[in-house]
Amino acid sequence: MSSISAIALSGLNAASLRLQVSASNVANAQSTGAQPNADGTVPAGAPQAYAPLEVVQSASAGGGVQASVTTVTPSTTSVFDPQASFANQDGLVASPNVDLAGEFVGQLLASYSYAANATVLKTNDRMTRSLLDIMA
Numbered sequence: 001m002s003s004i005s006a007i008a009l010s011g012l013n014a015a016s017l018r019l020q021v022s023a024s025n026v027a028n029a030q031s032t033g034a035q036p037n038a039d040g041t042v043p044a045g046a047p048q049a050y051a052p053l054e055v056v057q058s059a060s061a062g063g064g065v066q067a068s069v070t071t072v073t074p075s076t077t078s079v080f081d082p083q084a085s086f087a088n089q090d091g092l093v094a095s096p097n098v099d100l101a102g103e104f105v106g107q108l109l110a111s112y113s114y115a116a117n118a119t120v121l122k123t124n125d126r127m128t129r130s131l132l133d134i135m136a
Contacts, residue, residue: 003062003063004120004124005121005124006062006063006064007063007064007120008064008117008118008120008121008124009064009117009121010060010063010064010065010066011064011065011113011114011116011117011120012114012117012118012121013067014055014057014065014066014067014113015110015111015113015114015117016110016114017055017067017069018055018067018106018107018109018110018113019107019110019111019114021053021054021055021069022103022106022107022110023107024053025052025053025096025098025103026098026100026103028050028052028096028098029050029052029096029098029100029103030095031049031050031096032047032049032079032081032084032093032094032095032096033046033047033048033049033050033076033086033093033094034046034047034048034049034086034087034088034093034094035078035087035088035092035093035094036076036094043086046086047086048094049075049076049093049094049095049096050096051071051072051075051076051096052071052072052075052096052097052098053069053070053071053072054069054070054071054072055067055068055069056068056069056070072097072098074097075096075097076094076095076096076097077094077095077096077097078092078093078094078095079092079093079094079095080092081093
């Protein structure tokens, strides 16, 4: 595999991971859980709120990118929901710290990034075929 293909493939993988993480965040944005205690633990038997994720990309030494998944900090925000069985004495529950508008923009960027890297792969393939045709 050429270095151009390897670089584009790393971009495809990163874009795919970004879309996967964003879809998970959007799907779990409305899930709530008990407010964590001062030490960060959730009371026994109470549900824990979804911890949103984010993708961190860094440049690879030989070209391309490496992508890793981390937890968003802070992972939850307090929301007033006194009807929840696990609400604290103030009626607060933990809600995932998900910015739906930001997730939508991130999904669009992942889509465009994926398409751009796929185009690079196609162009590299055409160039290689043309070169082989000339040599034949």
